[in-house]
Structure formats: structure tokens, C-alpha cells
Amino acid sequence: MSEAPAIVFDAVDKRFPRSEAAEDFYAVRALSFAVAAGELVAILGPTGCGKSTTFNLIAGLIRPSSGRVRVAGHDPYDEFDWFRGKIGIVFQNDRLMPWRSALDNVALGLELNKVAREERVAIARAWLERLGLKGHEADYPFALSGGMRQRVSIARAFAIKPAILLGDEPFSGLDAVTGDTLRREFVDLVRETRCTGIFITHSIDEALQLGRRVLVFRRPARIIYQARLGPDTPAAERERIRSDILHALGGTVATKEEP
Amino acid sequence: MAAERVPPARAAGHTRLRFEGVLALAGLALCWQIASYFFPPFLFPSIPAIAERFAGIFVHAAPLGDALATAGRILLGLAGSFVLGSLLALLMGRSDTFHRYAYPLLNFNQGIPALSWVVVSIIWFRGIEFRIFFIMVMTTLPGFSFQLLDAYRAMSKDLLEMTLSFRPTRLDLLRTLVLPTVVPGILTAWKVNLGNAARVVVVAELVGATGGVGYELLQQQQLFDMAGAIAWTIVLVVFVLVVQRVLTLIERRQLRYRPLAERGS
Ligand SMILES: Nc1ncnc2c1ncn2[C@@H]1O[C@H](COP(=O)(O)OP(=O)(O)O)[C@@H](O)[C@H]1O
Ligand SMILES: [Mg+2]
Numbered sequence: 001m002s003e004a005p006a007i008v009f010d011a012v013d014k015r016f017p018r019s020e021a022a023e024d025f026y027a028v029r030a031l032s033f034a035v036a037a038g039e040l041v042a043i044l045g046p047t048g049c050g051k052s053t054t055f056n057l058i059a060g061l062i063r064p065s066s067g068r069v070r071v072a073g074h075d076p077y078d079e080f081d082w083f084r085g086k087i088g089i090v091f092q093n094d095r096l097m098p099w100r101s102a103l104d105n106v107a108l109g110l111e112l113n114k115v116a117r118e119e120r121v122a123i124a125r126a127w128l129e130r131l132g133l134k135g136h137e138a139d140y141p142f143a144l145s146g147g148m149r150q151r152v153s154i155a156r157a158f159a160i161k162p163a164i165l166l167g168d169e170p171f172s173g174l175d176a177v178t179g180d181t182l183r184r185e186f187v188d189l190v191r192e193t194r195c196t197g198i199f200i201t202h203s204i205d206e207a208l209q210l211g212r213r214v215l216v217f218r219r220p221a222r223i224i225y226q227a228r229l230g231p232d233t234p235a236a237e238r239e240r241i242r243s244d245i246l247h248a249l250g251g252t253v254a255t256k257e258e259p
Numbered sequence: 260m261a262a263e264r265v266p267p268a269r270a271a272g273h274t275r276l277r278f279e280g281v282l283a284l285a286g287l288a289l290c291w292q293i294a295s296y297f298f299p300p301f302l303f304p305s306i307p308a309i310a311e312r313f314a315g316i317f318v319h320a321a322p323l324g325d326a327l328a329t330a331g332r333i334l335l336g337l338a339g340s341f342v343l344g345s346l347l348a349l350l351m352g353r354s355d356t357f358h359r360y361a362y363p364l365l366n367f368n369q370g371i372p373a374l375s376w377v378v379v380s381i382i383w384f385r386g387i388e389f390r391i392f393f394i395m396v397m398t399t400l401p402g403f404s405f406q407l408l409d410a411y412r413a414m415s416k417d418l419l420e421m422t423l424s425f426r427p428t429r430l431d432l433l434r435t436l437v438l439p440t441v442v443p444g445i446l447t448a449w450k451v452n453l454g455n456a457a458r459v460v461v462v463a464e465l466v467g468a469t470g471g472v473g474y475e476l477l478q479q480q481q482l483f484d485m486a487g488a489i490a491w492t493i494v495l496v497v498f499v500l501v502v503q504r505v506l507t508l509i510e511r512r513q514l515r516y517r518p519l520a521e522r523g524s
Pocket of ligand 1: 016017025026027045046047048049050051052053054
């Protein structure tokens, strides 16, 4: 699947029924875009603009009201089983199972993919070590800090070697320092593993740091601006992109992380 | 930074509570013993007399059989009710339509006294053991169903989405998410229903059982034997306490992932 686009949205609508009003509420409207295999895309937009809804459509957790969503050429909602072992997700909150140790949480995806016990323990152990959690294998989530828990959830997503990695504001629940460190490690991991990545964020800095392409959304989810950039994009060019984004958003998002 | 399993404050509070419980029971026994000096034995038999009867139940084969029969009926009834209740809870949790039909029926059932089921089962069924089983299941079913449904409903949507993103099979989803979610509810349901079942079983044994604690209690009543009645009652209470204790141990093992507050509320 090197040539075919990894993710395609074709005139996608997502409506939610509203109990009071006669008309449905559009969280996503006529959204079309494509992401190439191996591409890293940041989706940026203000709170409530439909980022998570878009995310859930890609993840196959909800079904589009109309239009077509394809991930690796398959329908992520209807072809539920086809995606086993192919998508790794990091959510805004860690979503660890409180009854599983750190190690068993990381091994969850592997277990569901029927990887043999010794093998998944070894893989999970290696990922925990990679994320700086050696010695915490047997700890239950309650004994870990917020940052450590999010590290476990990142390890869980990477452990299955997903072809597609999705992140829904994975660092916005953490304090600025923890979030910054983890973001840097995360960027390295994503590049190393060469997966296709989609990251949702409401921070311009984070979008510019994570993405090779930045899509700016406005409510209801549609693209109002996009830019490409790379590691060798000059600083002046970055600044121009940043001010363009700010302009497109009309000042609806913060420039910097909140302190 | 692994947290302590049982913080010292909690552990101390636990032993103190148990000590006080023993003290309270000893006080009650003392009052009873004093009363036995002033009243005839058929009203207040002495503590040694009761203890002798109690011990007698365990040394003779026939009364021991009675006690075990009742214990078996309680556990079997609860097991049946648990299986059926789990099934109903799962169906109600998964289907709103089913819930709309089943809920009012279970609610209606909750109002039916155990004695009514005794009458019904005597008229409907012949086998004594089956009659008792039927009564036990009918009386404890709503408790199990409602408690398990609550536990199922309390399942985290966040965890469900997370797990679904890995595309589990139905069985794997049940095993990795649903079951661990409802385990605390299952244990609570067993604890609550155990007490109910112990009270119902003696009534159920009036359907013509020729053995069991309920049958024995009826005998003691006809003989005006207070010491025997109390001894048999204590047998039942002890059984409930022992099983509760086992459930608590299982609970502590199963729920060790839960943080304990160092300071009790
Ligand atoms: N299940 C749902 N039912 C009704 N409305 C929803 C649902 N999910 C999201 N919405 C609405 O859709 C809009 C976009 O939500 P979301 O995608 O979560 O935004 P974002 O992630 O960009 O903050 C919001 O106004 C939200 O209230
Ligand atoms: Mg969101």
C-alpha cells in the first residue's frame, strides 16, 4: 500500500441528531482530503470544530452520515475485522485498564492480535523501557503519574507496529513540561517506525512540530487552510505558515501552549 | 513508587473493628446468660446448653447432613440465579427493547414475597429439591439482574472505544473489558444476595423438605426447644459469615488494582 493513499475522505458528512431542534447538527460537513502512505499530518482547529469526530471516523468508531471514508482502501467502520493490528491510537486521556499492570496494558493490542504470551511480554517490556518506564512493569495505573500513564498508552499504540497511528490531542492533558518532552520523544518514534500518522491538536506549535502537512479545520469540520513543511523548512517560512494559520483561524486558537 | 497494598491505618482499623465485633457478641451472650438465671430454660436456655446443642449438630451425621443440605441449597440457588441473572442483565444491557419488557417483570417480581413462591412451587412442582431451587432463583433473580445490569452499564465508554480500536473479537471484548468491568458488581451481588438467600432458604424448606435448617427449626418450634432453635439459627448465621469472608478474600484479591485511601473516610 505504498502508492495508494492511506486515508481518503470523500465528501464526508457526520450529523448528530439534536433532541430539541428539527435539523441535525453537522459536526463534519462535505469534508474531502487524502493522506499519502507514510505522511505525517497534523489537524489543527479550535475546540468543537469536529476534530475528534473526524478522528473517530478514521478510527472506524463512528460511521459517516454520507460520503466515503477509506483507510488503506478499506471501510474502517464496516470492515471492522480487517483493521485488526493495523491502527494504533493515542487518545487525549490515557484510557488504561485500571485492572491491568503497565505491562499488561501495553500488551493488550498484542493479546487481541493473538500474539503468543512470551512474545508479547517481551515486546511490551521493550516498549516500556523505550519510554523510560523500566521497573514499572508490574505497577497498576493508579500508582503512575499522568505523564507516565500517557507513556504507557503510547507504548500500547506502538506495540502492535501499526501501519497507521492516530493521536487525538495526546499531550493536551499533560502539564507543559511533561507534554513537551513526551511530544519530542513521540515525534522521534513516529519517524522511526515510518507509519502514517494523523495527529489532532489545538496548538499551532504542536501542529508545526508534528506535521509534515498541517490541515486547519473550521467548524463544521472542513479545511480552510493547509501547508506543507519539513525538517529543513527555513525558520522564516515556518513563521509565515504560522501567521497564515493564525490569520485563517481569526485568532481562535492559542499561539503558545497555555502555561 | 508501588503503593502499599494495605496501608497501616486501614489494617489497624480492620482489626479494631473485628475486636469490637467480638466484644459486642460477648456482651450479648453475657446478657442472655444472666437472663437464663431468671427465666425458665424454654424461654432463655443457658449459653452452655445452646453451645452443647450447636456442637451436637456437627458431631452427629444426621444433623450435619441437614446443615450441609441447606448450605448446598443456598449455593445452588444462588448459582442458578447468578447464571440466569447474568444472562438477563446482558440482554437488557444490549437491547433496549428487551430491557423495556424485562425490567417491569423483574420489578414486579421484587414485590412477591418468598412465601407466595412457596405456595406456587408446591402446586406446580413435585420434586422437593426442584421446588426449593425454583423458590431460591425466583426470589434472588431481580437482585442479581439489577446489580449486574448496573455494573454492565457502568462500563467506561472511553475504555470501550480504546478496546474496539484494536478490533477485538466478541469473545475477546467480553474477556478483556466486560468481565473485568463487572467483577466488582458480581462480588457485591453475591454478598448481598447471600444474606437474602439464607433468609429465604428456611422458608423454602417448608415446602416439604425432610431435612435442612428450615425443617429443623420447624421441629424445634413444635417441641418448644429454644436451645435447639438458636443452635440451628447460629449454624445458618455462621455459614453466611464464612461465605461472606471467602467473598471478601476473593474481592481483595481481584480488586487489588484499586488504590486505597490511607485515611479512611
Ligand atoms: N455523539 C455526539 N452527539 C452529538 N453531538 C456530538 C457528538 N460528538 C460530537 N458532537 C458535537 O460535534 C461537535 C464537534 O465535536 P468534536 O469532534 O468533539 O470537536 P473537537 O474535537 O474539535 O473539539 C461539537 O459541537 C460536539 O458537541
Ligand atoms: Mg476533541
